[in-house]
Amino acid sequence: MSDLKLRVKEMIIERLKLEGMTPDQIGDEDPLFGEGLGLDSIDALELVLGIEQVFGVKIEDEAAGLKAFKSVQALTDFIAENAKA
Amino acid sequence: MTAPPADIPAHLPHRYPFLLVDRVLEREPGVRVVAEKLVTFGEPYLQGHFQGRPLVPGVLLLEMLAQAGGFLESDSLHDTAIFLAGVQDARFKAPALPGDRLRLEVRADGAFAGMVKLRGTVSCEGRELCIASLVVKRL
Numbered sequence: 001m002s003d004l005k006l007r008v009k010e011m012i013i014e015r016l017k018l019e020g021m022t023p024d025q026i027g028d029e030d031p032l033f034g035e036g037l038g039l040d041s042i043d044a045l046e047l048v049l050g051i052e053q054v055f056g057v058k059i060e061d062e063a064a065g066l067k068a069f070k071s072v073q074a075l076t077d078f079i080a081e082n083a084k085a
Numbered sequence: 086m087t088a089p090p091a092d093i094p095a096h097l098p099h100r101y102p103f104l105l106v107d108r109v110l111e112r113e114p115g116v117r118v119v120a121e122k123l124v125t126f127g128e129p130y131l132q133g134h135f136q137g138r139p140l141v142p143g144v145l146l147l148e149m150l151a152q153a154g155g156f157l158e159s160d161s162l163h164d165t166a167i168f169l170a171g172v173q174d175a176r177f178k179a180p181a182l183p184g185d186r187l188r189l190e191v192r193a194d195g196a197f198a199g200m201v202k203l204r205g206t207v208s209c210e211g212r213e214l215c216i217a218s219l220v221v222k223r224l
Contacts, residue, residue, distance in 0.1 A: 041200060042171045042220050048197040062198045 005076045007054070012072070015050035016043050028073040036071075044069065051075075057082045096161050097152055102129045105149045106189070112156050118191045120153040126183040141181035146215040147172055150205030153189035154221065157203070170200060171220030178213055185209045199223050 001009075001023070009023035012032075016039065030036035033044070047069070048059045057079050059065050068078040093106055111119040124141055131139035151169055155162050181187055187207050194202040200222050207215040 041198065041222075045195070045197045045200040045202055045220060049195040049202065052195070059197065065198060 002076070004080060005072060008072055008076050008079065011050050011054050012037075012047065015046050026072055029071045031071060032069045032075070051079065055079045055083055095163075097155050098163050099152060103148075104152070105145065106152045106156075109153075109156055114159040115157055116193055118153050118156040118189075120156065120189045120191075122149050122187045122189060124181055124183050124185045124187060128183070131183065139183055141185075143175075143177045143215065146177070146181060146187075146207045147175060147217055147219065149187065149189050150191055150203070150207060150215075150217060151219055151221065154191040154193075154201075154203045154205065154219065157191065157193050157201075166224040168222050168224070169219060170222040173218040173220070175215070175217035177215050181207065181209065181214050187214070194218065 005028065006023055009026050012018070012026065013021050013023065018037075026037065032047075033039045039047075044065060048065065051057050051059060051068075059068055059078075064078075068075050093109065094100070094104065097104060097106065099105070105122050106120050107123050108121040109118065110121060111117065126139065128139075128141070130142060130145065134140065134142050147169075155167065158165070158167075187209055189205065189207055191203050191205040194204050196202070200220055203219045203221065205215075205217055205219060206213060
């Protein structure tokens with residue numbers, strides 16, 4: 001697992017207080033919302049704030065969120081792309 | 086910083102017995118609000134909470150923070166639907182009693198997709214009574 005991807009998973013677990021969950025239990029391609037991790041819209045707000053705080057990357061609007069929150073892999077790619085800018 | 090609105094009922098749709106903000110002291114829309122609620126023996130809910138031992142219900146302290154948070158919006162909320170969507174990490178440290186001048190401090194923590202996270206503190210004479218994060222949803 002890439003270092004950034006591991007940090008993304010750790011951030012998700014910590015920020016959303018997914019107690020008892022470990023990074024290896026979150027699949028790279030699992031959808032974060034609906035099926036998969038089953039997160040809701042309040043979790044989305046928490047993740048947006050966590051990503052900004054931990055990685056310094058802003059998710060500006062719902063369109064960006066839709067792309068970034070597809071999966072952990074998509075989120076990791078989104079952070080890697082936008083952290084450089 | 087814009088001037089505090091003189092007319093609280095013009096901004097908030099809440100009415101007696103559920104309008105829980107009496108004064109707005111500081112207001113920076115989108116950033117921070119400081120407001121006050123003055124607690125009296127005349128509050129209707131103190132009649133039963135509790136008989137002979139009145140104290141403001143903790144959930145109403147959260148509601149006070151939510152209503153104070155309404156002043157983070159620059160425009161009147163009469164034409165807007167805003168709902169409480171979440172309460173996180175609430176702590177009630179000391180009771181609010183008749184005679185208390187409650188200071189309601191609310192700060193915007195961030196927003197995404199119609200959801201706003203607020204961090205609030207209720208204090209009285211420098212003593213923290215309640216802290217909590219609230220999530221409100223705007224439709």
